[in-house]
Amino acid sequence: MKKVFTGLFVLVFVLGMVMLNVPQVAKAETSSSLAPGDWRVPAPVIGTEVMVTSVGAPSYLQLITNGIKTTAPALICHDFKGAGFNWVGEIRRLVDDTWVKVMTTTDLIPAPSEGIYQACAQTYYAGTYALFAYYHVPTEDDVAADMVMVEKPGLWSRGNVVSLDFVTYPRPSWLDSYSTGIEVTSYGEICHPFPVSNEDMVAEIRQLKDGLWVRLPTTFRDIPEVDGVYSACAIAPGAGIYTLFGYVE
Secondary structure, three states: OHHHHHHHHHHHHHHHHHHHOOOOOOOOOOOOOOOOOOOEOOOOOOEEEEOOOOOOOOOOOEEOOOEEEEOOOOEEEEEOHHHHHOOEEEEEEEEOOEEEEOOOEEEEEOOOOOOEEEEEEEOOOOEEEEEEEEOOOOOHHHHHHHHHHOOEOOOOOOOEEEOOOOOOOOOOOOOEEOOOEEEEOOOEEEEEEOOOOOOOEEEEEEEEEOOEEEEOOOEEEEEOOOOOEEEEEEEEOOOEEEEEEEEEO
């Protein structure tokens, strides 16, 4: 009996040592223990949780929360427990099926028992956002591939601001330039604030195509609909450079 007990003890000990040496893979699931809880959005902005996927995000990132759909710009935050275990968080905005990086801060917030890490981002547009994270340091290839996703749209709703050369590509003589140029990489709506103080002002968004500024159907509305900014909008038919022109009737 003693030999049987000794044999079982040795077997359990060996199995325990094997388990201790099995590599533990860092893995996160949507709404995982790395980011428990819900999104926090300040009133009067309305935030609605939505189901999203990681399609359109860099391959080195894992989606660790549900999405949040906001009705206006706001400071959005989510608990990020993973920050205490060497995870790095990035809040991203869904733009034309691509998750675009938003400047994200991670801080340890004081609490009665122990501090709580949270990730926050100041958003400048209504839209759908989610918290992603990575455990390893991205490679140079990862970072290079992701550079195109970091937008600097200025006052435009998306894209990257570019300089306009009206000497090489002159605008129609009756039009004035009402904005910076914007370069986008895909089909979708683009919008820019447009003043309504002068009812005689007319605006139109145009695309630089084959050296000419081609007019696009332009619509106007408040963005967001409640207490928003009156803006001119058009559907960009594809990648290219666009700008807002106008004239006074």
